[in-house]
Amino acid sequence: MRAKLTLLICVLSVSISFGQNTPRFSQFNFAQGVNNPAALAIDSKIMVDMVMRSQWFGLEGAPTTGALNAQFELYHDMAAGLNVSYDLIGVNHATQVSGQYAYRAYFENDNALIFGVSLGIDQRVNDLPSSKLIDDFDPAFANRYSKMHFNAGFGMYYFSPKFYIGASIPQLFQSIDKGPESGFSPPLWHYYMTTGFYLDVNDNYRLNPNIQVKAALNTPIQGDIILRNTFMNTWSLNVGYRTENSLIGGFDFLIGGRFRMGYAINYDLGKLSKARGLSHEIYAGIGLPYHNSRENFSQRKYLNRKASHKRDFHKGYKQRRWYRR
Secondary structure, three states, X not given: OHHHHHHHXXXXXXXXXXXXXXXXXXXXXXXXXXXXXXOOOOOOOEEEEEEEEXXXXXXXXXXXXXXXXXXXXXXXXXXXXXXXXXXXXXXXXXXXXXXEEEEEEEOHHHOEEEEEEEEEEEEEEEEHHHOOOOOOOOHHHOOEEEEEEEEEEEEEEEEEOOEEEEEEEOOOEEOOOOOOOOEEOHHHOEEEEEEEEOEEEEOOEEEEEEEEEEEEOOOOOEEEEEEEXXXXXXXXXXXXXXXXXXXXXXXXXXXXXXXXXXXXEXXXXXXXXXXXXXXXXXXXXXXXXXXXXXXXXXXXXXXXXXXXXXXXXXXXXXXXXXXXX
């Protein structure tokens, strides 16, 4: 059975060798900037999110996905980021590198509507010679194909101290080698939507439900729901469900207010659960420092005489410390 699944993965990887595939992680509530360029520097002025996922652990040729998202708040109303991700499925290798920019429009009570864009380069490689074959001299698997192309993304993100919601299209251009579906093709876009709430039950316990939905034309809607239970504002236990019929479990914790570590596991409930194995995901984050309160999101506001925002370019001005969860 496992051999058949491995062969199926290889066949599928050939058929989508230059098709679009966007990463999807169970710990999306941390690494939101990976798929949404508007969700930058939300939990700290300087942030780095790193996440790696091993799908169907132990199955040869199973997908392996990773991403690194570095973010920096330039001013109170804008942020920039660098996003690097990779995806390995059988003999298919995909790597994306992009720069990100986000602009924040503030409202009352420290709420903000954020618009983000990304520009970068994608590389797709179909490494057919690395396939394990019965006939080592099969000419159909003799060549290695590679393609590099420009890509861009767009996202929106609404932030408030107790609620967030975001929507994005991570890849506006398709990497299909030939045909009318290559390049800028809206029918092939992948759409992401995320939302979450922060419910303070008492001083030592907070409930944080998070939902992610991924949609594309002519494909089933995919979704994750995570219930994050945070204790003492330091460590959390997480449970959830993925619509591909799998349970999600995991934990995360803060170290010294600057480092965040997390782990998630997916357990399939379907008929192929024994053959596919578990899926593992590791997260590591750096925040300088992480905010332990979501209040005062726009603390670096400077108002002009018309009560609109302005930037203070003077060095050495005093900033009071602010913290957000």
